[in-house]
Amino acid sequence: METETRHFAKINGYSNEMKEQPNPVHQPKTGMRARTNKAPQPDSAPVLVNRHHPWTESAEDTDSRLAPASAFPDIRALDSNIRLDRTCLQRLDALLDAVGGKNGIVVVSGYRDLAEQTEIYYSSLRENGAAYTAKFVALPGCSEHHTGLAVDVGSVAGGLDFIAPEFPDHGVCGAFKAKAAEFGFVQRYKAHKEHLTGISCEPWHFRYVGAPHAAIMEERDLCLEEYVEILRQERAKAGHGEASYGN
Numbered sequence: 001m002e003t004e005t006r007h008f009a010k011i012n013g014y015s016n017e018m019k020e021q022p023n024p025v026h027q028p029k030t031g032m033r034a035r036t037n038k039a040p041q042p043d044s045a046p047v048l049v050n051r052h053h054p055w056t057e058s059a060e061d062t063d064s065r066l067a068p069a070s071a072f073p074d075i076r077a078l079d080s081n082i083r084l085d086r087t088c089l090q091r092l093d094a095l096l097d098a099v100g101g102k103n104g105i106v107v108v109s110g111y112r113d114l115a116e117q118t119e120i121y122y123s124s125l126r127e128n129g130a131a132y133t134a135k136f137v138a139l140p141g142c143s144e145h146h147t148g149l150a151v152d153v154g155s156v157a158g159g160l161d162f163i164a165p166e167f168p169d170h171g172v173c174g175a176f177k178a179k180a181a182e183f184g185f186v187q188r189y190k191a192h193k194e195h196l197t198g199i200s201c202e203p204w205h206f207r208y209v210g211a212p213h214a215a216i217m218e219e220r221d222l223c224l225e226e227y228v229e230i231l232r233q234e235r236a237k238a239g240h241g242e243a244s245y246g247n
């Protein structure tokens with residue numbers, strides 16, 4: 001635990017960077033607000049959404065953070081209606097620019113409201129069956145796509161399957177993957193974390209958590225479930241109580 005304490009002390013040093021690169025990840029409507037610049041701060045903790053932690057922000061509040069992906073010069077979107085959180089889009093645009101990804105990578109899916117996730121879930125049940133759906137499609141209300149901070153990307157060279165687009169480790173997709181954390185993104189569902197995330201390996205699904213968090217998660221090989229729990233423990237140790245993480 002000592003190592004963890006030292007490690008998370010590093011987050012304190014990130015506070016200026018956090019200001020320059022606003023981090024929209026938060027636990028909404030918990031009543032907890034950052035009191036000082038000392039980390040970990042509830043408002044900067046990435047929000048956890050999974051089968052045990054449904055999305056709780058109001059549709060109106062989420063909607064106010066969204067912008068169309070097609071408005072960004074380096075983002076190519078499969079559909080002009082695809083929207084994501086503005087900060088997430090700015091960083092995605094910068095990441096795609098950094099790897100020259102515009103012509104090789106397409107945004108296949110972004111923000112989804114409850115109705116859309118419900119439609120996807122039941123159409124996958126019909127077309128792909130229960131086993132496949134349980135592996136790759138989150139329950140309506142429990143999808144990271146409700147946050148506007150999760151994006152599915154596909155290789156233009158691949159088939160652009162809506163649920164499971166190809167996103168190989170080589171070429172421009174490999175370059176995207178290698179640089180993702182630098183721009184605040186993590187591959188959310190990895191094969192060796194399936195027992196924790198409840199979702200099978202999804203090379204195409206990236207979650208924006210902000211660069212400071214992404215760097216630590218990458219360095220320590222932590223999925224969001226593990227990382228949020230460590231932040232919660234750090235907070236409890238710092239005497240701020242147990243409230244608010246993981247809603």
Ligand SMILES: [Zn+2]
Pocket residue numbers: 109145150151152204205206
């Ligand atoms: Zn996804």
